[in-house]
Amino acid sequence: MTLKLVVLYTQPDDPAAFDEHYLGVHMPLVHKIPGLERTETSKFAVALDGGEQTYYRMTELYFADQAAMDAAFGSPEGGATAQDYGQIAPPGSRMFIAASD
């Protein structure tokens, strides 16, 4: 079992500008976070349930355990990433911790 931080970004006003910041600035900050085992970024394409296209992107950050996640969040690199998240996350974006089975 690993722990992951799951971020669900809602639709940005300007998707191209969002992607430029996200891929060019935000993810490079993420990759500096100590103890990060793996990242996965994806872009939602279709709401298969016929509902609203609520989310634009998902980021998953994998950590070995709670201690590693806590240390990452408490690090200067984690703080810089959180600050940048505040700059780019559209209103209604969600952030969860999930445990992989």
Added chain:
Amino acid sequence: MTLKLVVLYTQPDDPAAFDEHYLGVHMPLVHKIPGLERTETSKFAVALDGGEQTYYRMTELYFADQAAMDAAFGSPEGGATAQDYGQIAPPGSRMFIAASD
């Protein structure tokens, strides 16, 4: 780039019964789907944004490309899985297709 099916299950009335069905019946059906490259299941633990604990579980099913996903959805095993999904997914559960960067 791979394609994934992302399922976000909302909170079930009876989490223990949900898990029993999900892990004991639903995921075994999923694993029979042809062309499935990888699955990841996770359980949400904390809403870090301080918001509602909207989702209970997430399932991610990875496929090589659109053709593989289409074939999987059109297969008898895909149909059996979709039927079982209708049995267990709490109201408001979401299903998306996402492209991994």
